[in-house]
Amino acid sequence: DSGVTQTPKHLITATGQRVTLRCSPRSGDLSVYWYQQSLDQGLQFLIQYYNGEERAKGNILERFSAQQFPDLHSELNLSSLELGDSALYFCASSVGLAAYNEQFFGPGTRLTVL
Amino acid sequence: AQKITQTQPGMFVQEKEAVTLDCTYDTSDPSYGLFWYKQPSSGEMIFLIYQGSYDQQNATEGRYSLNFQKARKSANLVISASQLGDSAMYFCAMRGMETSYDKVIFGPGTSLSVIP
Numbered sequence: 001d002s003g004v005t006q007t008p009k010h011l012i013t014a015t016g017q018r019v020t021l022r023c024s025p026r027s028g029d030l031s032v033y034w035y036q037q038s039l040d041q042g043l044q045f046l047i048q049y050y051n052g053e054e055r056a057k058g059n060i061l062e063r064f065s066a067q068q069f070p071d072l073h074s075e076l077n078l079s080s081l082e083l084g085d086s087a088l089y090f091c092a093s094s095v096g097l098a099a100y101n102e103q104f105f106g107p108g109t110r111l112t113v114l
Numbered sequence: 115a116q117k118i119t120q121t122q123p124g125m126f127v128q129e130k131e132a133v134t135l136d137c138t139y140d141t142s143d144p145s146y147g148l149f150w151y152k153q154p155s156s157g158e159m160i161f162l163i164y165q166g167s168y169d170q171q172n173a174t175e176g177r178y179s180l181n182f183q184k185a186r187k188s189a190n191l192v193i194s195a196s197q198l199g200d201s202a203m204y205f206c207a208m209r210g211m212e213t214s215y216d217k218v219i220f221g222p223g224t225s226l227s228v229i230p
Contacts, residue, residue, distance in 0.1 A: 002158070002160075033218070042221075043205060043207075043220035043223075044220075045218040045219065056217060058217060088157065090159060092159070099147030099210075100147055100164055102164065103149075103161060104161065105158060105160070106158075107157065108157055108158070
């Protein structure tokens with residue numbers, strides 16, 4: 001158990017819908033990362049927050065947005081869902097910003113868009 | 115642009131033998147970090163080992179060691195004394211520290227199967 005929690009574990013929805021994925025980082029970790037893992041794209045870095053502020057953006061679509069709240073939990077919002085958004089979405093946390101700060105991954109949320 | 119290449123889609127190793135998983139990378143960032151992660155069939159991502167581009171020594175963590183050859187831009191993972199529980203997907207990842215700060219990219223992964 002990494003100490004990172006993600007809810008829900010599974011999510012099935014229809015095209016055009018909007019969903020919210022939630023992540024609680026490990027106690028004491030200030031940095032949260034979101035990743036998408038799909039069969040065709042592999043693992044893709046989406047976005048990073050540090051202590052409530054957006055820190056880095058990767059291959060995140062405009063239909064997707066995220067935020068980190070004062071209690072450090074984070075939410076990833078996916079809207080106007082398409083079939084291709086079906087994937088495993090991981091949240092990871094680390095204590096700081098340094099590259100050598102180990103990232104601890106949550107169990108993931110498996111999103112299926114029908 | 116940054117890129118990670120893992121040329122071995124699948125590997126087999128006999129239990130108790132050592133195995134090397136290849137990773138080559140490309141970056142223009144003068145400073146970066148390299149990581150290896152393990153993803154068992156259950157799906158979770160497990161951090162294994164980290165190597166900084168300016169680290170003088172190769173990183174080691176228990177049965178895992180990283181064969182870092184900066185001039186060749188390679189960061190191969192060596193697993194010694196393979197165990198059945200090592201069967202999993204293994205991902206090499208890189209994170210820039212300067213020009214590509216905080217951007218993390220992953221390779222396509224290598225599937226390792228440990229044979230009893």
